[in-house]
Amino acid sequence: MCASTVKSFFLVIALTVSTTAHSQVYRCEVNGQTVFSQAPCAPDAETIQTVPLQRSTTPQGLRPGERDALRQQSNRVQRERARAAEHHEAERERQRIDSALRSRQVVPGMTPDQVRRAWGAPVRINRTDSQHSYREQWVYEREGDRRNYVHFRDGLVTSVSR
Numbered sequence: 001m002c003a004s005t006v007k008s009f010f011l012v013i014a015l016t017v018s019t020t021a022h023s024q025v026y027r028c029e030v031n032g033q034t035v036f037s038q039a040p041c042a043p044d045a046e047t048i049q050t051v052p053l054q055r056s057t058t059p060q061g062l063r064p065g066e067r068d069a070l071r072q073q074s075n076r077v078q079r080e081r082a083r084a085a086e087h088h089e090a091e092r093e094r095q096r097i098d099s100a101l102r103s104r105q106v107v108p109g110m111t112p113d114q115v116r117r118a119w120g121a122p123v124r125i126n127r128t129d130s131q132h133s134y135r136e137q138w139v140y141e142r143e144g145d146r147r148n149y150v151h152f153r154d155g156l157v158t159s160v161s162r
Contacts, residue, residue: 027045097114119140123140
């Protein structure tokens with residue numbers, strides 16, 4: 001086989017594999033060489049029909065039960081990844097709150113105990129109990145007439161205002 005024929009063969013393979021829709025390839029003789037193209041390359045170009053490859057997302061040739069086992073393993077891996085992501089997020093949240101406590105700040109997500117450790121006891125607690133949630137507003141007296149308010153919903157800080 002000559003180098004030109006080998007190149008032509010690989011060109012046809014590349015054109016066939018790279019296309020996902022039904023397409024045409026043209027074969028022509030130009031200056032004594034065989035040329036393949038996606039458009040007619042000469043008036044006497046020969047049309048070669050190509051058929052796209054069918055790709056499956058599930059490996060073929062599995063024995064009975066193996067496909068289900070593969071699916072179960074994939075689901076298990078997805079659940080483990082989700083648990084790892086949740087653990088990572090919980091660890092980041094814990095570190096964020098620990099950092100706020102060290103600097104004596106109050107941030108959303110803190111519990112009442114953590115707020116007391118950061119700012120001490122409030123001068124007043126306003127409570128609202130509804131059918132859907134339990135809310136508290138802790139009032140802290142600051143210098144002069146300034147007040148800070150810590151808002152809780154269902155036992156966690158939702159906001160801090162001044």
